[in-house]
Structure formats: structure tokens, C-alpha cells
Amino acid sequence: MGTEGARTDRLGVLLEQFDKATDMARVRLAGLGDEEYLWEPVPGCWSLRRRAEAVTPRAFGPGEWVLDLGAPDIPASEYAEVARQAAGGMSVDKIAEDWSVSVERVEEVLAHTGEPEPDETQVTTIAWRLGHLHYHFAGSWEWTFGERRQDPKLMVDFTPSAGLALERFWATIDRWRDSIATVTEEQLDTVGFSQYPYGSDPDDPYVGVLSGANLEFIHHMAEIALLRDLWRFRFTTSR
Incomplete structure (x- = not known):
């Protein structure tokens, strides 16, 4: 070729x-x-x-x-993306707005350790x-x-x-x-x-x-x- x-x-x-x-x-x-x-x-x-x-x-x-379209959430496959957003300087409030979820849900994701459970998509x-x-x-x-x-x-x-x-x-x-x-x-x-x-x-x-x-x-x-x-x-x- x-x-x-x-x-x-x-x-x-x-x-x-x-x-x-x-x-x-x-x-x-x-x-x-x-x-x-x-x-x-x-x-x-x-x-x-x-x-x-x-x-x-x-x-x-x-x-x-x-x-x-179901209720808003952050799927497990996107936990790394949320961590990347936070590491890049995006505030928790902005991340929550970006994903249409609560600040508490973002904090839960950022605090997660280990491998997340597979998504039920x-x-x-x-x-x-x-x-x-x-x-x-x-x-x-x-x-x-x-x-x-x-x-x-x-x-x-x-x-x-x-x-x-x-x-x-x-x-x-x-x-x-x-x-x-x-x-x-x-x-x-x-x-x-x-x-x-x-x-x-x-x-x-x-x-x-x-x-x-x-x-x-x-x-x-x-x-x-x-x-x-x-x-x-x-x-x-x-x-």
C-alpha cells in the first residue's frame, strides 16, 4: 500500500x-x-x-x-476520567455539574480505592x-x-x-x-x-x-x- x-x-x-x-x-x-x-x-x-x-x-x-435515558450517574468506567478532571484543577462543584450528579457522588468517586465494580450497562x-x-x-x-x-x-x-x-x-x-x-x-x-x-x-x-x-x-x-x-x-x- x-x-x-x-x-x-x-x-x-x-x-x-x-x-x-x-x-x-x-x-x-x-x-x-x-x-x-x-x-x-x-x-x-x-x-x-x-x-x-x-x-x-x-x-x-x-x-x-x-x-x-436513565438517571444521571458516574459509571465505574469513568472513575479515572473524574480523577483526571480533579487532578487537572476542575473543582468538585464543576465536576458534579459536568456529570449532572451531586457533589457527594463526586466525592464518593474520588475517594474510591481499588478496582471499581463492573458497570451494569x-x-x-x-x-x-x-x-x-x-x-x-x-x-x-x-x-x-x-x-x-x-x-x-x-x-x-x-x-x-x-x-x-x-x-x-x-x-x-x-x-x-x-x-x-x-x-x-x-x-x-x-x-x-x-x-x-x-x-x-x-x-x-x-x-x-x-x-x-x-x-x-x-x-x-x-x-x-x-x-x-x-x-x-x-x-x-x-x-
Whole structure:
């Protein structure tokens, strides 16, 4: 495989990674139907539901269809991130605001020693994972390149139509990619270049924010790909 003309600067590497991930995701999402999109492989899944049928306390969205979301907490997998925030000078009050939890909960996490217990995370549907990615990238664009006014959780009109959801999602991703390509080296090093309100973006250099966005896209698309495989073989597994 030739490397002539390949970019090795920081932005170039991140763009190439994102482009490869989106190319693979487009292939893996081709032919997604409504039934598969909303399939709940186990009881108690988080999914996309009509507002009146939501099963979680913080389900959100601007229209009839909302994404399930449970009570706020700091998962065990993020204890190290909370410790990093505190070590970096973020106050306990600010950390609590960042995670939407009480100061007491942050203090409990910071005082924890040893390995935390594994998280009991919810299984989520393809619709949920795709919706999660959609509002995240729509909100990240708004709070970096847009007017920095809209609540990310109210920016995406979720839909039970897989085809329409994908059409809207890829339009958001294309806009994100076009804007990212314009970022300068100076902006990559700028702390707070993104002001996305759900997370530590305002406190991080933008190169770290971009790296995190790539990771978010890749790991959720991998989960979606696995769910598609399970859907395909759901009635063929021998007992």
C-alpha cells in the first residue's frame, strides 16, 4: 500500500481515521430496515419510543419520538476520567455539574480505592445508538462551528423510519467532516475551541476532543454492526 502524498499531520491522521470509519459504516448500514432498527434483542433495552411510552426518567427529544435515558450517574468506567478532571484543577462543584450528579457522588468517586465494580450497562437498540451519535455530532457541530445556542438534546427530530434517520444522520456527518477539514493547527491546540455542554470539551485542547469524537463514532458503529449480525442470525442459532 503506497504512502506517497499521505498526510502525517495531526489533523490529517484524524481525518483519515474518520473517513475510513465512515466508509465502513456506510457499507454496514446499507439496507437497514425499520423492524431491525427498532429491534430489542433482550428485555429492558433502551430504545427510541413515543414520548408517552418512554420507560426511562430522562428520555429526551424535541418531537413525538424520544431516546431513553436513565438517571444521571458516574459509571465505574469513568472513575479515572473524574480523577483526571480533579487532578487537572476542575473543582468538585464543576465536576458534579459536568456529570449532572451531586457533589457527594463526586466525592464518593474520588475517594474510591481499588478496582471499581463492573458497570451494569443497558443494552441499547440500533435506533438508540444511531440517535445517540446523531445528537452528539449535531450538538458538537453547533457548539464548535455554529451559533452555540441550541441544546444538543433538542436538535435531532428522532424518527422510527430507518431510511429517514440515516438520511438525516449522514447529512449531519457530512457537515461535520467538511467543517473539521478547515481546523487549523492553532485551533487544534486551543482549549475550549469546542464549547459542547455535555462533557469536558470546554476544558480540553481541541485535538483531544476530535480524537474522542472519532472514538465515539467507531465504538458505537462497531456495536451497531454486531447488532446487525445478531439480527441476521436471530432465528438460525442451533439450540
